[in-house]
Amino acid sequence: MTIKITGEKVKNREERKPPESILFRYIPGKSSTSSMQNFMSWRMEKLGTGKIENKMPSDEREVKTFHDKELNLYIEMAAIDDIIMHCSLMAEKGLEALGFLVGNLYRWKKKGYEVVHETVTGELESTAVSVKFRRDAFENLFDKLDEIEYDYVLIGWYHSHPGYTSFMSSIDMETQRRMFNREFHVSIVVDPINLELKTFRVSNEKCIEIPYAVFGEK
Numbered sequence: 001m002t003i004k005i006t007g008e009k010v011k012n013r014e015e016r017k018p019p020e021s022i023l024f025r026y027i028p029g030k031s032s033t034s035s036m037q038n039f040m041s042w043r044m045e046k047l048g049t050g051k052i053e054n055k056m057p058s059d060e061r062e063v064k065t066f067h068d069k070e071l072n073l074y075i076e077m078a079a080i081d082d083i084i085m086h087c088s089l090m091a092e093k094g095l096e097a098l099g100f101l102v103g104n105l106y107r108w109k110k111k112g113y114e115v116v117h118e119t120v121t122g123e124l125e126s127t128a129v130s131v132k133f134r135r136d137a138f139e140n141l142f143d144k145l146d147e148i149e150y151d152y153v154l155i156g157w158y159h160s161h162p163g164y165t166s167f168m169s170s171i172d173m174e175t176q177r178r179m180f181n182r183e184f185h186v187s188i189v190v191d192p193i194n195l196e197l198k199t200f201r202v203s204n205e206k207c208i209e210i211p212y213a214v215f216g217e218k
Ligand SMILES: [Zn+2]
Pocket: 060, 159, 160, 161, 167, 168, 169, 172
Protein backbone atom coordinates (compact mmCIF):
# COMPACT_ATOMS: atom_id res chain seq x y z
CA MET A 1 0.00 0.00 0.00
CA THR A 2 1.41 3.37 -0.92
CA ILE A 3 0.61 6.25 1.32
CA LYS A 4 0.80 9.75 0.05
CA ILE A 5 2.53 11.31 2.97
CA THR A 6 3.60 14.79 2.11
CA GLY A 7 1.11 15.96 -0.45
CA GLU A 8 2.04 18.20 -3.33
CA LYS A 9 2.16 21.29 -1.25
CA VAL A 10 5.62 21.06 0.18
CA LYS A 11 5.73 24.27 -0.80
CA ASN A 12 7.07 27.51 0.31
CA ARG A 13 8.00 27.58 3.92
CA GLU A 14 6.22 30.25 5.90
CA GLU A 15 8.57 32.91 7.28
CA ARG A 16 8.19 32.73 11.04
CA LYS A 17 10.38 33.22 14.09
CA PRO A 18 11.14 29.88 15.85
CA PRO A 19 9.25 29.22 19.11
CA GLU A 20 10.81 30.97 22.09
CA SER A 21 9.14 29.39 25.11
CA ILE A 22 11.56 26.47 25.17
CA LEU A 23 10.95 24.06 28.05
CA PHE A 24 13.56 21.46 27.15
CA ARG A 25 16.34 21.15 24.63
CA TYR A 26 18.34 18.06 23.77
CA ILE A 27 21.52 18.14 21.69
CA PRO A 28 23.01 14.73 20.85
CA GLY A 29 26.59 14.32 21.99
CA LYS A 30 26.28 17.43 24.16
CA SER A 31 23.25 17.19 26.45
CA SER A 32 23.43 14.62 29.23
CA THR A 33 21.27 11.52 29.25
CA SER A 34 20.17 12.43 32.77
CA SER A 35 18.72 15.77 31.56
CA MET A 36 16.58 13.82 29.10
CA GLN A 37 15.56 11.33 31.78
CA ASN A 38 14.63 14.15 34.15
CA PHE A 39 12.49 15.72 31.45
CA MET A 40 10.78 12.41 30.70
CA SER A 41 10.06 11.63 34.34
CA TRP A 42 8.73 15.17 34.88
CA ARG A 43 6.24 14.66 32.03
CA MET A 44 5.32 11.12 33.09
CA GLU A 45 4.63 12.33 36.60
CA LYS A 46 2.43 15.11 35.22
CA LEU A 47 0.60 12.64 33.00
CA GLY A 48 0.16 10.21 35.86
CA THR A 49 1.78 7.29 34.07
CA GLY A 50 3.51 5.12 36.61
CA LYS A 51 6.94 3.61 36.41
CA ILE A 52 6.88 0.71 33.99
CA GLU A 53 8.89 -2.38 34.86
CA ASN A 54 7.91 -4.44 31.87
CA LYS A 55 11.22 -4.71 29.98
CA MET A 56 11.03 -6.55 26.69
CA PRO A 57 13.92 -8.18 24.84
CA SER A 58 14.36 -7.16 21.21
CA ASP A 59 16.32 -8.22 18.15
CA GLU A 60 16.47 -4.64 16.90
CA ARG A 61 20.06 -3.42 16.68
CA GLU A 62 21.28 0.12 16.37
CA VAL A 63 22.58 1.21 12.97
CA LYS A 64 25.64 3.42 12.75
CA THR A 65 24.45 6.84 13.83
CA PHE A 66 25.95 10.27 13.28
CA HIS A 67 25.21 13.43 15.27
CA ASP A 68 24.03 16.80 14.08
CA LYS A 69 24.22 19.77 16.44
CA GLU A 70 22.11 22.32 14.60
CA LEU A 71 18.64 22.69 16.06
CA ASN A 72 15.85 22.74 13.48
CA LEU A 73 13.17 20.58 15.06
CA TYR A 74 10.66 22.03 17.54
CA ILE A 75 7.98 19.93 19.22
CA GLU A 76 4.97 21.29 21.04
CA MET A 77 4.68 20.12 24.63
CA ALA A 78 1.13 18.84 24.03
CA ALA A 79 2.43 16.64 21.18
CA ILE A 80 5.30 15.33 23.33
CA ASP A 81 2.81 14.54 26.09
CA ASP A 82 0.59 12.61 23.65
CA ILE A 83 3.58 10.62 22.42
CA ILE A 84 4.84 9.83 25.94
CA MET A 85 1.33 8.89 27.06
CA HIS A 86 0.73 6.60 24.09
CA CYS A 87 4.15 4.92 24.41
CA SER A 88 3.72 4.46 28.18
CA LEU A 89 0.22 3.00 28.00
CA MET A 90 1.31 0.54 25.32
CA ALA A 91 4.48 -0.36 27.26
CA GLU A 92 2.38 -1.18 30.32
CA LYS A 93 0.71 -3.81 28.14
CA GLY A 94 4.08 -4.95 26.88
CA LEU A 95 3.53 -3.44 23.42
CA GLU A 96 5.11 -0.96 21.04
CA ALA A 97 3.39 2.25 19.96
CA LEU A 98 3.37 4.01 16.58
CA GLY A 99 1.96 7.23 15.18
CA PHE A 100 2.42 10.14 12.78
CA LEU A 101 3.83 13.59 13.51
CA VAL A 102 1.73 16.44 12.17
CA GLY A 103 3.05 19.95 11.84
CA ASN A 104 4.51 22.43 9.46
CA LEU A 105 7.63 23.69 7.77
CA TYR A 106 8.90 27.18 8.49
CA ARG A 107 11.80 29.40 7.67
CA TRP A 108 13.60 32.10 9.55
CA LYS A 109 16.57 34.10 8.30
CA LYS A 110 17.05 31.75 5.34
CA LYS A 111 17.13 28.64 7.55
CA GLY A 112 14.39 26.03 7.42
CA TYR A 113 12.99 24.38 10.51
CA GLU A 114 10.13 22.01 11.36
CA VAL A 115 7.49 22.17 14.06
CA VAL A 116 5.48 19.20 15.31
CA HIS A 117 2.12 20.52 16.48
CA GLU A 118 0.30 17.26 17.16
CA THR A 119 0.18 13.54 16.52
CA VAL A 120 -2.29 11.07 15.08
CA THR A 121 -2.43 7.36 15.56
CA GLY A 122 -4.73 4.51 14.69
CA GLU A 123 -5.50 0.90 15.47
CA LEU A 124 -2.21 -0.92 15.79
CA GLU A 125 -1.09 -4.45 15.32
CA SER A 126 1.51 -4.48 18.02
CA THR A 127 3.76 -6.91 19.83
CA ALA A 128 6.62 -6.25 22.25
CA VAL A 129 9.08 -6.01 19.39
CA SER A 130 7.17 -4.86 16.34
CA VAL A 131 4.34 -2.58 15.44
CA LYS A 132 2.36 -1.60 12.36
CA PHE A 133 -0.96 -0.04 11.55
CA ARG A 134 -3.81 -2.48 11.12
CA ARG A 135 -5.05 -2.59 7.55
CA ASP A 136 -8.39 -1.15 8.55
CA ALA A 137 -6.69 1.62 10.55
CA PHE A 138 -5.89 3.77 7.57
CA GLU A 139 -9.39 5.01 6.91
CA ASN A 140 -9.72 6.15 10.49
CA LEU A 141 -6.26 7.66 10.40
CA PHE A 142 -7.02 9.66 7.27
CA ASP A 143 -10.33 10.78 8.78
CA LYS A 144 -8.39 12.13 11.73
CA LEU A 145 -6.00 13.93 9.39
CA ASP A 146 -9.00 15.36 7.52
CA GLU A 147 -10.25 16.93 10.74
CA ILE A 148 -7.12 19.02 11.10
CA GLU A 149 -8.09 22.49 10.05
CA TYR A 150 -4.77 23.98 9.07
CA ASP A 151 -2.62 23.21 6.08
CA TYR A 152 -0.46 20.58 7.75
CA VAL A 153 2.52 18.55 6.63
CA LEU A 154 3.33 15.09 7.92
CA ILE A 155 6.67 15.73 9.55
CA GLY A 156 7.38 12.07 10.22
CA TRP A 157 6.57 9.30 12.66
CA TYR A 158 7.17 8.12 16.21
CA HIS A 159 7.42 4.68 17.70
CA SER A 160 8.56 3.12 20.95
CA HIS A 161 11.31 0.74 22.04
CA PRO A 162 9.94 -0.30 25.44
CA GLY A 163 12.97 -1.14 27.53
CA TYR A 164 15.61 -1.39 24.81
CA THR A 165 16.68 2.27 24.50
CA SER A 166 16.18 4.86 21.81
CA PHE A 167 17.93 4.29 18.45
CA MET A 168 17.21 3.55 14.79
CA SER A 169 17.40 -0.09 13.72
CA SER A 170 17.76 -1.24 10.13
CA ILE A 171 14.00 -1.94 10.07
CA ASP A 172 13.34 1.60 11.28
CA MET A 173 15.67 2.94 8.57
CA GLU A 174 13.71 0.96 6.00
CA THR A 175 10.39 2.35 7.24
CA GLN A 176 11.78 5.86 7.10
CA ARG A 177 13.11 5.38 3.58
CA ARG A 178 9.84 3.87 2.37
CA MET A 179 7.37 6.25 3.98
CA PHE A 180 9.20 9.38 5.03
CA ASN A 181 11.91 10.00 2.50
CA ARG A 182 11.94 13.79 2.30
CA GLU A 183 14.91 15.64 3.76
CA PHE A 184 12.76 17.26 6.47
CA HIS A 185 11.19 14.01 7.68
CA VAL A 186 12.01 12.95 11.22
CA SER A 187 11.64 9.89 13.36
CA ILE A 188 11.09 10.04 17.12
CA VAL A 189 12.01 6.94 19.09
CA VAL A 190 10.83 6.72 22.70
CA ASP A 191 11.79 4.29 25.42
CA PRO A 192 9.31 4.95 28.24
CA ILE A 193 11.13 2.50 30.52
CA ASN A 194 14.68 3.86 30.26
CA LEU A 195 13.19 7.36 29.87
CA GLU A 196 14.73 8.17 26.50
CA LEU A 197 13.39 10.24 23.63
CA LYS A 198 15.63 10.83 20.62
CA THR A 199 15.03 12.27 17.18
CA PHE A 200 16.54 11.16 13.87
CA ARG A 201 16.67 11.92 10.19
CA VAL A 202 17.88 9.77 7.33
CA SER A 203 20.07 11.58 4.86
CA ASN A 204 22.05 9.96 2.03
CA GLU A 205 21.37 6.54 3.57
CA LYS A 206 22.92 7.73 6.81
CA CYS A 207 21.17 7.80 10.16
CA ILE A 208 21.61 11.15 11.87
CA GLU A 209 20.52 11.90 15.40
CA ILE A 210 19.36 15.50 15.52
CA PRO A 211 18.69 18.02 18.31
CA TYR A 212 15.16 18.90 19.34
CA ALA A 213 13.49 21.54 21.45
CA VAL A 214 10.19 21.20 23.29
CA PHE A 215 8.18 24.39 23.64
CA GLY A 216 4.87 25.56 25.07
CA GLU A 217 3.12 25.94 28.39
CA LYS A 218 4.33 24.08 31.45
ZN1 LIG B 1 12.42 0.59 16.17
